[in-house]
Amino acid sequence: MVLEPLGKLFNTAAVLSWDASLTLTNTLRWNRKVGQVTPAGCPGAGGKWPEFIPPKEGDSRCSCPALNAMANHGILPRDGKNIKFTEMNQKIRETYNFAASFCYFVPNYAATMLKKDYANDTFDLVDLDLHNGIEHDASLCRQDSALVPDQSKxxxxxxxxxxxxxxxxxxxxxxxxxxxxxxxxxxxxxxxxxxxxxxxxxxxxxxxxxxxxxxxxxxxxxxxxxxxxxxxxxxxxxxxxxxxxxxxxxxxxxxxxxxxxxxxxxxxxxxxxxxxxxxxxxxxxxxxxxxxxxxxx
Known part of the structure; x- marks a missing residue:
């Protein structure tokens, strides 16, 4: 079983090396123009976001406002369910302009936390609220889950x-x-x-x-x-x-x-x-x- 931690170590090293190269590239290339940050053809291009629809009963939401907003606008599935980790990677990058390395690292971490396969599996937003996984006490936007178990609001x-x-x-x-x-x-x-x-x-x-x-x-x-x-x-x-x-x-x-x-x-x-x-x-x-x-x- 030594291979599993070694594999994680090599994966992390590869991501950080990739991230370092992107950080360097950012210093060498022109910034995006204001008003053109969201890529053309993607939801939100030119500031035109898809229709906002609040979640209905039975929809899945989590303690992360940024991910919930994406579901509320239909950028992620509106019901917040059966989301591919690879899909979240792409959509977060397009919506918020996180680097590709960042957008791989975080969903991959979440997949590992949930004991799922990053490349093939799916998740519901509520799954991310596994206590003391990514969700934690002393949030700035939520009461602690021991007091309010539903972290979606x-x-x-x-x-x-x-x-x-x-x-x-x-x-x-x-x-x-x-x-x-x-x-x-x-x-x-x-x-x-x-x-x-x-x-x-x-x-x-x-x-x-x-x-x-x-x-x-x-x-x-x-x-x-x-x-x-x-x-x-x-x-x-x-x-x-x-x-x-x-x-x-x-x-x-x-x-x-x-x-x-x-x-x-x-x-x-x-x-x-x-x-x-x-x-x-x-x-x-x-x-x-x-x-x-x-x-x-």
Whole structure:
């Protein structure tokens, strides 16, 4: 059985080598033009997204707003079921301008997590919510699964608080989330989830997943509050929207991880607790949190 871990090691090395070459290519070629990021002939080209239809009863959705939005627009199957891993690879690349290496690595990771074959098998979106697979505690958009098992719907209070914390502005005065905003809110969520969820866990790998999700808001979505309000709350791509990544080969793993590392390194739970105590604030009450979760479920 030594061959299986060796095969994974060689596969990862090959993907990272491929990713490095794409990262280099991005530095040597012209960026895509604004308004032409989505490839011609693909859904969303020129900002014209397919009709948005909210999920109906029986449809499969997950804790990822970006994937749910793709199903809501019919870019992925509208019922969110029987999706090929290879299809997700292609559609994510076209929709969000992640690099080809990134778009192979993530679905392949998901297939391995679900003990399925990347090249031949399919999955439903809800399958991705296997707890402590990719889905994890202290999400910025969902309550912990121990409190609300159905992870398909966004938790509006978390999202509102996150977006209200935006401290940046672009040249046109539009409000932007910054790395500092994401680190502060991620810290708050981790501390409060740890205090209110008796089954709370957050291994190092899931901390990385959490900071990766935050980094997607800053990279693909540019941190733009007006867009994120629609994407996170409605799980809909706004009219005229396109990925904020202009790199010709898309956002690579290497480039993306530069943002992920900055977000994760800024998270400081001990400082948050000390500052809260100094301000005379009290921890979240687990009973109140459980009652609120029961009301919303």
């Amino acid at each position: 966004p938790h509006a209070p978390f999202i509102r608080e996150l977006l209200d914390s935006a401290s940046g502005k672009d040249n046109d005065g539009n409000r932007l989330l910054t790395i500092e905003d994401l680190t502060k809110y991620s810290t708050k969520r981790r501390v409060e989830a740890r205090e209110t969820n008796p089954d709370f866990t957050l291994a190092k790998v899931h901390k990385t997943f959490g900071s990766s999700n935050s980094s997607t808001l800053l990279t693909i979505f540019g941190g733009r509050v007006d867009d994120l309000e629609t994407i996170l709350l409605e799980e809909r791509l706004p009219d005229g929207w396109e990925s904020r990544i202009l790199a010709p080969m898309g956002l690579t793993v290497i480039t993306f991880n530069l943002t992920v590392l900055r977000v994760e390194r800024g998270i400081d739970e001990e400082k948050f607790i000390a500052d809260r105590e100094a301000a005379g604030a009290t921890p979240k009450d687990p009973a109140e949190t459980a009652a609120a979760a029961e009301t919303l479920s």
